[in-house]
Amino acid sequence: MLSNRNRSRLRLLLAPLLLAQLLSPGMSEHVQAQYTEPMHKEAATDAATFRLQVKAAPGARYQTESTFDDKSLQRALESAAAGVPYIEPLLPDTTLSYYKKDQTQLLGVTPTGEAVDLAAKQTLQLSSKAQAALREQVRALRAKHYGELLTWEEASLVLPKFSSFTVLDVESGLSFEGQRRAGSHHADVQPLTKADSATLKSIYGGQWSWDRRAVLVKLNGRTLAASMHGMPHGGDGIPGNDFNGHFCIHFLGSVTHGSRSVDPAHQVMVHRAAGLLNDYVSKLSPSALIDVWISGAHQGDLQLLQVTTGQEQALHVRSMRRLSKEQEQDVSQLLQLDTTVDVAMTGARSSAVSTRRVLFHLERATLQDRWFIRSAIIQ
Known part of the structure; x- marks a missing residue:
């Protein structure tokens, strides 16, 4: 249990918070430039046409688009029932827009062809034929947008x-x-x-x-x-x-x-x-996951914070760099892990670099699931 004194120390709150309130003055312009535009604000303009759009992050200005017609797919989407919740930490990087009863519909589409209700964060039940059609369209578009992963x-x-x-x-x-x-x-x-x-x-x-x-x-x-x-x-x-x-x-x-x-x-x-951020992070060890979190904290990269914690993030830090590098622990039989990391950091309203220790608490649901950082406390 943490003492009252420790509870009063500076905390990094892993919960959704207002961006404008938490970002430091030195960081806000950089982050807001990436995240001010709504995600996928464009929509299909032809009732018979689907529009696919892919970009690496919600606020990225680099995007790739394609359009195609598929009436059977449209019928499948219009009649699709709600499926299981979408539990990935990041929403799909590819969206599909089309018209339904004179209303623009906007869905996320995964690389496997799953359609996702972005507002409800819930998949749609599609036939294997409809999912295969989406999968092929998304595969072709992402191949144009992203790069080859070469050694x-x-x-x-x-x-x-x-x-x-x-x-x-x-x-x-x-x-x-x-x-x-x-x-x-x-x-x-x-x-x-x-x-x-x-x-x-x-x-x-x-x-x-x-x-x-x-x-x-x-x-x-x-x-x-x-x-x-x-x-x-x-x-x-x-x-x-x-x-x-x-x-x-x-x-x-x-x-x-x-x-x-x-x-x-x-x-x-x-x-x-390469369009593999979520896949890559999902396979990382706790120590490597912490490295990604520190990179996100240092650069004010909200997407990196979200993919490591599973929650939308904001952060009260100007810079952060890892100092300690402990040996990898055997976590094969663990569902929870507490570990500390020494960092050099600059606070939101400071210009001085100080050496601090961050206490990380990590969890996973089962031994087969990925790790998430559930709390990070700066001591």
């Missing part, structure tokens, strides 16, 4: 040194041209021109940043899932591009040059760029 060794062959390619940010939709200059464990990249450097800087709100972002790397008809940061460092090589150094792009299994270890924040962004 670093495979990606390095697709992007040889001195190759130039397009880098597209999956949230802002902004893109620029870059060139791989070096890098044996991940790609060391530079923007090609001043304009490309300016675009990269604008993706980060007008200042260089170490924050990780999910990106697509496009070259020779291939689109690869990747993660980048936006901080110039190290060697230079393209004169006159207003970028003093290079930035890094990671792929599946990439490691840092210094520690030769996988960067957890880059890996979660690689999977976001």
